[in-house]
Amino acid sequence: MKLLLLLTSALMAMATTPSLASLSLSLSQTESLRAIKDLTSTFAQLSQSRDYPAMAALFSPSGILHFGNTSITGTQKITSFLKGNINSTLDTLIFATPLINLAADGRSGRGRYNSWRFQGDGKGATKLQGGIYENEYHLMNTTKDDAKGEWKVEVMRYYPLYEGNYEDGWRNYGGRDFGAVPPFHYTPDEAGLPVLPGGEIVETREEGMEELTSRIEVLNDEDEVKNLQHAYGYYLDRRMWTDVEDLLGDGAGAGGGWGGVFTVNNVGSWSGKGGVRKALERWMGPEGLKQGVLNEHLIFNTIVSVRGSGGSGEIIADSRGIEVALIGDRATSRAEWRIGFFQNSFVKRNGTWQFFNITIAPLVVANYSTGWGKGGTFPKSTITPQLLAYSRMHTITPSPTFPSNTTTNLTELERRIRRSAAYDGAENISNAYGFYIDFIDGAGCFNMSAIHHTLGHKESPFTGFYQTQKRVLDACTASYGNSSIQSRSSISFHWRPQPVILISSDGRSASLRARLLQPATARGNNSAQIRGGMYHDQMVLDASGIWRLWSVTIDEFYWNSGNWGTGWNGVTPRAANVSNPGPRDLTKQFPPDLILTGMGERERGFQGGTGRFTAWPDIQKMWFMYRNPVSGREPGGQYNGYWPGCVPCQHRPEWRMEKFGWEEPPTGPVMW
Incomplete structure (x- = not known):
C-alpha cells in the first residue's frame, strides 16, 4: 500500500503541462467558491446593520427563502420576513462552517452552514435561534463573450433546530424531539470535492499571463x-x-x-x-x-x-x-x-x-445575568460599517502576453492555484466532519469514517487514536451502534469555525486548527449549554483527487457553561480530593491503537490523559500547531504549548503523512 501511494504521488507530479486555458478555468472555479462564501457572509454582516432590503437584494429575482415549512418569494416579502416581529436594535446573524460545492459548469453552487441569530429590541424582548441552512446559488447575467456576472442566492433553506429567548435560553425547536437529519446536499466523497466533476464546461475567454x-x-x-x-x-x-x-x-x-x-x-x-x-x-x-x-x-x-x-x-x-x-x-x-x-x-x-x-x-x-434585551451597558456604536466587495467576477479584457510565458511559469502558477484551492478543500472536509457527528448514529458513523483517508487516524474523545478508516468506523459503531436513530431528545453540535489552514508547497496536504464550538440543546427549559475546545487536523488529497482527513485530534473542553442560567461563571471548581473521571467503556471494549495516556505531556490534564484532570474554571494548557505567522515565535508560557503537525505522530512516527508521499505543511510564516 505504501509503495502504491508513493507511485501515485510520483505520477501526480508528472501531470500534463498546464495551459493558459486550464489555469483560467481553475482560477475561475476557485474565485466562484470564494464569491459564494463572501456573498453569504455579506448577508450575515448586513443583518448587524439591520439593512433587510439589502439582504433581500442578494436573492435572485426568482429567489426563495424557506423557513421551516414557510416559503417566501419576492424582494419585499423577503425583506419583511427577515425583519420579523422584533424591532431589533441588535440583530446578529451568523453563518458558520461553510461546506460549498460548485457545479462543474461553474454557474451554480450549494452550501451548508450552521447558524445562530441573536436579536433584541432594547426594550426587553429577545430572540435566540439556531439551526442549519442548505442554500443554492446561481451566477447571474453572464454571456459566452462576457464573463461579468454576479452570484445570487437562488434558494435559502433554513432548518430550525433550537430557539428561545434570552431569559430562558434556547431549547429544541417546538419543544419536541428531533426527527430526520436536515438533508445533506453532498455525499462523503463530494464533501472533499469543492468543484464537482462531470457536466459541460462553459467556454470562457482566455486571459493573458499577466x-x-x-x-x-x-x-x-x-x-x-x-x-x-x-x-x-x-x-x-x-x-x-x-x-x-x-x-x-x-x-x-x-x-x-x-x-x-x-x-x-x-x-x-x-x-x-x-x-x-x-x-x-x-x-x-x-x-x-x-x-x-x-x-x-x-x-x-x-x-x-x-x-x-x-x-x-x-x-x-x-x-x-x-x-x-x-x-x-x-x-x-x-x-x-x-x-x-x-x-x-x-x-x-x-x-x-x-x-x-x-x-x-x-x-x-x-x-450575562441580564442579557441584551434592554440594550446592554455600552454606548451606541459610532463606527460606520464598511462592506467589502463579495463579487469577484469581472469583465475580461485582452491583456498583452506576459514576457515570461514559459512552461516553467505556467507550472508555477498552477501550483499556486492548487494551494488556494487546497484551502477550500481543507475547510470543506473539516466542516463535513462536524456536520456528520452532530447527528451521530450508525449512518453518521459510516459517513464520518468515509471522509477519512484509508490510512488516516482519529482520536475518539477521552479514549485514544484509531488508525485506518476501518478502525475509525469500528470504534464509532462500537459506541453508537450500526442503526439509524429515528428520534433524539438532545444534540450537542460540533461547529468548527475560525480555521487557520496551512497548505503544503505542492497543494496536496494541509494542517488545520479550528475552534470546537459546541452549542447543546434539549427539550427542557434551561437546557442550553455552550462548550469550547480545539481541533488539530491534517488533510490530504487522495489519488482520486478527493480531500480526506488524515489526522484528527480533539482537545476538549477548555471552558463550558454549566447551564444557561448561570453561564460560564457558574461552574464550580473541582475539589482537590475528587478523583479523575474513569475511562470510557470504549477503552476496554475496543482498545485504541494509541491510548491517550500514552501521549504523555501532550494530553496532560485532558480527560482520559495523563496527570490530574483540569476542568474549567481551572485553566488547561492550550496547544498550537503553528508558530506566530509573522514573527515565527513559538507559543510559550505556563498555559500555552507548541506541538507541530500530526499530534500523535511524535509517538507514532509511522503515521506521518511524509511516510506515504505527502509533504508536511509549514508551521510558520509562509513564502509562496
Whole structure:
C-alpha cells in the first residue's frame, strides 16, 4: 500500500503541462467558491446593520427563502420576513462552517452552514435561534463573450433546530424531539470535492499571463490574511499580548514606532510605542489567564479584500467580520457578552502579511445575568460599517502576453492555484466532519469514517487514536451502534469555525486548527449549554483527487457553561480530593491503537490523559500547531504549548503523512 501511494504521488507530479486555458478555468472555479462564501457572509454582516432590503437584494429575482415549512418569494416579502416581529436594535446573524460545492459548469453552487441569530429590541424582548441552512446559488447575467456576472442566492433553506429567548435560553425547536437529519446536499466523497466533476464546461475567454498572475496572487494573499485574522482571535482568547504585538510587525512592541492605530469604539484609540499592548490591557485585561478568566473571541464570516498598493507601494488588504466575545472573571463575578464587528487593515512587507490598523466595534456589551434585551451597558456604536466587495467576477479584457510565458511559469502558477484551492478543500472536509457527528448514529458513523483517508487516524474523545478508516468506523459503531436513530431528545453540535489552514508547497496536504464550538440543546427549559475546545487536523488529497482527513485530534473542553442560567461563571471548581473521571467503556471494549495516556505531556490534564484532570474554571494548557505567522515565535508560557503537525505522530512516527508521499505543511510564516 505504501509503495502504491508513493507511485501515485510520483505520477501526480508528472501531470500534463498546464495551459493558459486550464489555469483560467481553475482560477475561475476557485474565485466562484470564494464569491459564494463572501456573498453569504455579506448577508450575515448586513443583518448587524439591520439593512433587510439589502439582504433581500442578494436573492435572485426568482429567489426563495424557506423557513421551516414557510416559503417566501419576492424582494419585499423577503425583506419583511427577515425583519420579523422584533424591532431589533441588535440583530446578529451568523453563518458558520461553510461546506460549498460548485457545479462543474461553474454557474451554480450549494452550501451548508450552521447558524445562530441573536436579536433584541432594547426594550426587553429577545430572540435566540439556531439551526442549519442548505442554500443554492446561481451566477447571474453572464454571456459566452462576457464573463461579468454576479452570484445570487437562488434558494435559502433554513432548518430550525433550537430557539428561545434570552431569559430562558434556547431549547429544541417546538419543544419536541428531533426527527430526520436536515438533508445533506453532498455525499462523503463530494464533501472533499469543492468543484464537482462531470457536466459541460462553459467556454470562457482566455486571459493573458499577466492578468492570471495578478488574480492568483490575490487568492494567495487572501489565504494568508484570513489565517492572520483567525490566528489573532486565538491569541486574544489566551491573552497572548506579545504574540498579538508580533502580528503588527517589528514596530508594534515596546521599543518600536508602529504606524497603525488600534481602536476600540467608545473606549479609545492607541498608536505609537506600546500602543497595541495599552489597547489590549485597557479593553481585555493583563497578559495571561488565571482561574475563572474567560476571554473567548469567536470570529465568524470573515471577508478579506486585497486592494493593491498603498501610497508607499506596499500591498494593502482589509478584513471585515463578526465577533462574539464571551468574557468572564469568576473572582470578580463579572460575565459579559460583547457582540459586534471588526474591520482591520493589513500590509505586506518583505513578503509577509501583518496587521496595520485594528478596529473593534462593539454593538452591544451586556451583563450575562441580564442579557441584551434592554440594550446592554455600552454606548451606541459610532463606527460606520464598511462592506467589502463579495463579487469577484469581472469583465475580461485582452491583456498583452506576459514576457515570461514559459512552461516553467505556467507550472508555477498552477501550483499556486492548487494551494488556494487546497484551502477550500481543507475547510470543506473539516466542516463535513462536524456536520456528520452532530447527528451521530450508525449512518453518521459510516459517513464520518468515509471522509477519512484509508490510512488516516482519529482520536475518539477521552479514549485514544484509531488508525485506518476501518478502525475509525469500528470504534464509532462500537459506541453508537450500526442503526439509524429515528428520534433524539438532545444534540450537542460540533461547529468548527475560525480555521487557520496551512497548505503544503505542492497543494496536496494541509494542517488545520479550528475552534470546537459546541452549542447543546434539549427539550427542557434551561437546557442550553455552550462548550469550547480545539481541533488539530491534517488533510490530504487522495489519488482520486478527493480531500480526506488524515489526522484528527480533539482537545476538549477548555471552558463550558454549566447551564444557561448561570453561564460560564457558574461552574464550580473541582475539589482537590475528587478523583479523575474513569475511562470510557470504549477503552476496554475496543482498545485504541494509541491510548491517550500514552501521549504523555501532550494530553496532560485532558480527560482520559495523563496527570490530574483540569476542568474549567481551572485553566488547561492550550496547544498550537503553528508558530506566530509573522514573527515565527513559538507559543510559550505556563498555559500555552507548541506541538507541530500530526499530534500523535511524535509517538507514532509511522503515521506521518511524509511516510506515504505527502509533504508536511509549514508551521510558520509562509513564502509562496
